[in-house]
Amino acid sequence: MLSRMDYLPANTALIAPQNQLxxxxxxxxxxxxxxxxxQFDLPTKPAGTEHQRRVWASIQEIPAGQTRTYxxxxxxxxxxARAVGTACGANPYPLIAPCHRVVSAQGIGGFMKENSxxxxxxxxxxxxxxxxxL
Numbered sequence: 001m002l003s004r005m006d007y008l009p010a011n012t013a014l015i016a017p018q019n020q021l022x023x024x025x026x027x028x029x030x031x032x033x034x035x036x037x038x039q040f041d042l043p044t045k046p047a048g049t050e051h052q053r054r055v056w057a058s059i060q061e062i063p064a065g066q067t068r069t070y071x072x073x074x075x076x077x078x079x080x081a082r083a084v085g086t087a088c089g090a091n092p093y094p095l096i097a098p099c100h101r102v103v104s105a106q107g108i109g110g111f112m113k114e115n116s117x118x119x120x121x122x123x124x125x126x127x128x129x130x131x132x133x134l
Contacts, residue, residue, distance in 0.1 A: 001021075001043045001044055001045040002021065002025060002042050002043060002044045002045065002093065003044075003045045003047075003092070004047075004092040004093065005025075005092065005093050005094055005095055005096070007094070007112070007119070007120065007123050009119060021043075024042065025042060028040050028041070028042060029095065032095060033130070036064045036065070036130050036131040036132070037063075037064045037065075040095065040096045042096060044092075044093055044096065047092045047093075048087070048090060048091075048092070051079065051083065051087060052087040052090055052091075054077050054079075055073065055077065055079070055083075055084050055087035055088065056087065056091055056093070056097035056099075057097075058073055058076055058077055059073070059088070059091075059097045059098060059099055059101060059102060060096070060097050060098070062098065062101040062102075064098075064101075064131040064132075064133075065131045065132040065133050066101065066133060067101050067102065067103045067128070067133050068101065068102055068103075069081075069102070069103055069104065069105045070082075070084045070085050070088075070102055070103075070104060070105070070109065071105055073102055084102065085102075085109070085110065088102055088110075088111075089110070089112060089113040091112075094112065098127070099111065099112075100123070100124040100127040100128055101128070101131075101133065108121065108124065108125065108128075111123065111124035112124075
């Protein structure tokens with residue numbers, strides 16, 4: 001099972017997948033980068049609290065090319081916007097449960113526990129553009 005996904009800086013040296021799961025993860029990621037509507041189907045290791053799993057499941061229902069605010073998602077699952085944001089920051093599978101589709105009511109919002117311009121916010125912007133949400 002997949003235990004987590006990480007975003008790496010563009011200058012990171014890549015290595016070829018070493019096992020069947022890694023090869024499948026690479027294949028599905030390539031499929032997503034070719035078609036933002038790709039639906040991931042990877043075995044993931046159970047993670048997170050009950051609340052976090054509810055948030056991540058709700059995020060998986062947001063179609064590519066669309067966004068929801070932290071507040072909208074919170075209302076949907078009867079939670080608070082900050083709690084939704086915290087759950088997004090703890091997401092171990094950011095492409096499978098696409099937290100980049102959750103934005104602030106006042107703008108883009110944070111991503112991967114980063115709430116200022118930096119690598120993760122740039123990735124969020126790129127993913128939203130890739131999906132046609134920006």
